[in-house]
Amino acid sequence: MTGRQYDLVVVGAGPAGMAAALQGHKLGLKTCLLDEQPGVGGQIHRGVDRDLTGALRSDDPDARRGGALVAEFQASDIDYSPETIVWHLDPDGQMAVMRGDETEVLSYRHIILATGSIERPMPVPGWTLPGVMTAGAAQATLKSAGIVPSGRIALCGTGPLLYLAAAQLMDAGADVRVLVDTQEKGRLRAALPALPAALTAPDYLLRGIPLLRAPANAGVEVVRSVGGLRVDGDDRARSVSWEVGGKTRTEEIDWVLLHQGVVPNINLQQAAGCDIVWNDRQHCWQPVLDDWGVTSQPKISVAGDSAGILGGEAAQHLGVIAALGAAARLDRLTPAIAKQKAAPAHRSLRRLKAIRPFLDILYMPGREYRMAGKDTLACRCEEVTGGEVRSAIRSGCAGIYQIKMYTRCGMGPCQGRMCGLTIAEMVADETGKPFSDVGEFRQRTPVKPVPLTALAKLPDAFSGLEIGDQVSEKPVTAKPVTTEKVA
Amino acid sequence: MALCHDFAMIKMHENRPLAFQAAKGAEPAPPACIEIDGETITVASGSSLASALLLAGRAPWRGSNVSGEPRAPYCMMGACFECVVEIDGVPGRQSCLVAVRPGMKVRTSDGKAGQ
Numbered sequence: 250m251t252g253r254q255y256d257l258v259v260v261g262a263g264p265a266g267m268a269a270a271l272q273g274h275k276l277g278l279k280t281c282l283l284d285e286q287p288g289v290g291g292q293i294h295r296g297v298d299r300d301l302t303g304a305l306r307s308d309d310p311d312a313r314r315g316g317a318l319v320a321e322f323q324a325s326d327i328d329y330s331p332e333t334i335v336w337h338l339d340p341d342g343q344m345a346v347m348r349g350d351e352t353e354v355l356s357y358r359h360i361i362l363a364t365g366s367i368e369r370p371m372p373v374p375g376w377t378l379p380g381v382m383t384a385g386a387a388q389a390t391l392k393s394a395g396i397v398p399s400g401r402i403a404l405c406g407t408g409p410l411l412y413l414a415a416a417q418l419m420d421a422g423a424d425v426r427v428l429v430d431t432q433e434k435g436r437l438r439a440a441l442p443a444l445p446a447a448l449t450a451p452d453y454l455l456r457g458i459p460l461l462r463a464p465a466n467a468g469v470e471v472v473r474s475v476g477g478l479r480v481d482g483d484d485r486a487r488s489v490s491w492e493v494g495g496k497t498r499t500e501e502i503d504w505v506l507l508h509q510g511v512v513p514n515i516n517l518q519q520a521a522g523c524d525i526v527w528n529d530r531q532h533c534w535q536p537v538l539d540d541w542g543v544t545s546q547p548k549i550s551v552a553g554d555s556a557g558i559l560g561g562e563a564a565q566h567l568g569v570i571a572a573l574g575a576a577a578r579l580d581r582l583t584p585a586i587a588k589q590k591a592a593p594a595h596r597s598l599r600r601l602k603a604i605r606p607f608l609d610i611l612y613m614p615g616r617e618y619r620m621a622g623k624d625t626l627a628c629r630c631e632e633v634t635g636g637e638v639r640s641a642i643r644s645g646c647a648g649i650y651q652i653k654m655y656t657r658c659g660m661g662p663c664q665g666r667m668c669g670l671t672i673a674e675m676v677a678d679e680t681g682k683p684f685s686d687v688g689e690f691r692q693r694t695p696v697k698p699v700p701l702t703a704l705a706k707l708p709d710a711f712s713g714l715e716i717g718d719q720v721s722e723k724p725v726t727a728k729p730v731t732t733e734k735v736a
Numbered sequence: 737m738a739l740c741h742d743f744a745m746i747k748m749h750e751n752r753p754l755a756f757q758a759a760k761g762a763e764p765a766p767p768a769c770i771e772i773d774g775e776t777i778t779v780a781s782g783s784s785l786a787s788a789l790l791l792a793g794r795a796p797w798r799g800s801n802v803s804g805e806p807r808a809p810y811c812m813m814g815a816c817f818e819c820v821v822e823i824d825g826v827p828g829r830q831s832c833l834v835a836v837r838p839g840m841k842v843r844t845s846d847g848k849a850g851q
Contacts, residue, residue: 285814287784287835292813299782301762332834350826367815379796379808380754386812394783395762396791399755422760484806485754485796503752514815629810630817632802661801662817662828667810698817698828 255281255328257575258344258357260335260517263291264315264561265553266363267322268568269575273361274327276576281328281355283335283346289319291365292389293561298323301395311561318565336695336703338521340546352703359548359575362518363568366511366554369533369614370671371406372621375480376507377629384414384508397423400503403489404464405429405478408612409457411508416463427500428464428471429491431478431509433615440610447607450600472498476617480505509614512670513555520692521549527684530609531558532619533670534689541574541591542567550575558609563601566594619674627675628668630661638672642679649676649688662698665690754808755793768838779836786812786819786832797821797844 257273259266262284270282290297294315322329330348337345344355368383375381384404391397397418402425404415411428419425447454465471477492481499490499512533515525523544524537535557542550552571553564570591577587621627621635633656646652649672658672659665665672669690676687695704758764768781772794779788786809789797796806798820809819812832819831822843831842 285833287833301759334833349824367813368811377800377805377807377810379806382809383811386810389812390756390787390790391759394756394780394787394791395759395765396756396780396783396787397759399757400752420760421762422757485808503754629807630801632800662820663815666815700827 252354252356253281254356255279256358256579257281257572258283258355258360259363259572260284260360261291261363261365261553261555262286262289262322262329262331263293263363263365263553263564264318265365265555265564265568265571266291266361267318268565269361269363269552269572270327270568271318271322271325272569272572273575274325276572276581278572278576278579278581281330282322283330283333285332285334286393287331288393289322289329289331290315290392291561292385293564294319295389296392296394301392314562314565334697334699335517336697336699338517338549338694338696340521340523340549342548347697347699347703350700350703352699357548358579359550361542361550361552361568361571361575362555363551363553363564363571364514364517364555365564366558367514367666368508369510369512369619370667371507371509371614371618372625372627372635372668372671373405373478373480373507373618374622374625375482375486375505377626378480378482378486379484380482380486380503381480381505381507384411384506385511387504387506388414388417391417391421397421398504398506400424401426401501402504402506403427403429403500403502404506404508405431405489405491406508406618407432407614408508408510409460409608410511411506412461412464414506414508415469416460416467419464419467419469425464425467425469426502427489428469429475429478429489430471430473431475431615431618432473432612434474436611436613440607443606443610447604449603453601453604476615478618509618510612511554511558513557515555516664516666516692516696518544518549518551518555519689520694520696521546523549523551525689528557529684530606532613532674533558534673540570541577541587542571543574543578547578559598559601559605563598566598566601569594570598616678619671620678621671621675627671628656628658628661628665630663630667631657631659633658633668635671635675638675639679642676647680649673649690652676653690659690664692664696664698753793754795756787756790758791768836770836770838770840770842772842773844781836781838783836784812784832785821785823785834785836785840785842786830788836789831794844799845 256278257280259270259282273280297315333348475491475493550571552567573587576582623636641655765780765782767778795808807818810816823829
């Protein structure tokens with residue numbers, strides 16, 4: 250609780266965060282990088298410095314770029330704090346972080362949030378069973394620990410990352426049995442009008458083609474345009490089923506890896522009161538930003554995928570731009586020089602942005618998979634089903650907050666990270682309201698659950714703090730596992 | 737009670753353990769001793785606690801908050817809270833965000849059921 254002071258605090262050690270911290274540091278700003286993970290890289294470059302998967306030895310340009318960035322960051326003397334959770338962000342320049350059970354208050358003159366993305370919730374029946382994970386979870390675990398799920402694996406969902414994860418898992422010796430693609434029919438036709446713009450970055454598109462073919466080429470069965478995806482099991486996943494051409498098929502498996510794209514991780518932005526808007530093309534919330542990534546809170550910027558999904562390469566450029574903008578605000582640079590220095594990053598971004606509409610439309614998850622069915626849990630923590638959410642909406646819960654109060658949806662430890670989008674989709678679907686009227690779960694302090702002891706250590710600076718419902722003396726794991734449960 | 741717990745775990749895994757395995761070509765990580773629910777076990781070091789517990793076949797290690805149904809890590813990136821454990825007396829820690837450290841004392845909600 251020493252109250253360290255920084256010119257620039259960056260949150261998140263992915264490509265945007267590392268690039269922002271390096272740029273700020275180069276411009277003479279006293280810079281600190283905070284990250285939740287034990288190691289640098291974010292999700293995309295996780296473990297790249299240790300290269301457990303051999304990706305660096307291959308020709309993968311993403312891994313090479315990530316490796317270079319991580320090496321540059323590790324060679325710098327920037328203050329870096331891993332395993333550090335930001336649980337309070339005050340827009341006026343103070344924040345509270347926790348590392349282990351140590352709470353510390355930091356002061357910043359400007360902060361860049363580079364908190365990346367999380368995988369879009371995919372609430373299919375059985376998605377809470379042990380043995381069901383996200384494809385990104387398996388990928389991240391492979392990259393950071395060099396391990397893969399043992400047993401028969403089905404990958405289900407849509408988007409290029411699903412195919413990439415399949416290829417990486419197979420290379421690592423995992424037993425991938427089937428790839429079940431839930432992409433709706435007609436997406437390619439819908440995306441065609443956006444193709445000419447995408448063709449301005451043809452290398453990007455061409456790299457995707459061998460990737461999409463890799464699972465089939467390696468002998469994995471690929472099933473397309475399926476509906477009715479579900480996972481069944483008892484105390485763990487035992488089988489996955491889907492419907493195609495009016496027939497149901499069931500495969501016995503040990504692991505189901507779900508994925509239907511990624512969405513910005515906006516928790517800290519929300520908690521600090523930054524304005525958020527709905528992105529209709531990407532079907533998710535994102536912050537309102539100016540050309541430098543500055544939010545509606547003048548001391549807070551956002552860079553990388555937490556600003557809107559553009560991918561890891563774009564994130565690096567956005568990190569540089571955000572740091573230049575911060576430096577200009579802190580009078581380290583004149584606006585003219587900042588603009589001049591940001592020009593190359595803006596040029597590269599234009600190309601990377603051009604491809605995005607095509608990909609967004611092509612891989613937009615189907616309506617069926619963006620909402621929870623009648624008996625399927627929408628909220629994993631408080632165990633609220635899609636049916637309960639719908640009946641709450643029908644009985645007059647107009648806004649997302651009323652649903653939260655009425656059903657407890659979003660009041661568990663994850664604070665709506667896993668159900669927020671699902672609920673918003675269901676309210677919009679049921680009421681026909683635009684998303685801007687539906688509203689989002691707004692995270693409050695503490696942004697992540699903290700023990701009361703951590704709060705008690707806070708200085709008077711936060712005496713006026715409004716505390717949300719995530720403070721507990723009890724561990725969030727208070728209930729025992731029931732192994733005798735019959736499905 | 738510890739015996740009952742072990743028996744339940746064996747029953748759960750009678751077909752094929754719900755576990756991770758080393759990736760092809762990956763060097764095995766050096767082992768580290770940790771304590772979990774009072775039992776000393778050897779796990780892989782150099783990764784997150786959640787990864788190490790998955791490799792050791794300990795999943796699932798917690799029950800859901802309302803019905804207590806078994807849950808295992810879902811997102812492995814700090815969002816879902818399905819991997820939560822108590823570490824060295826601090827409750828509610830996301831084990832996917834904490835590196836394995838020799839001698840760390842871990843308590844799971846699963847283990848508490850047997851105590």
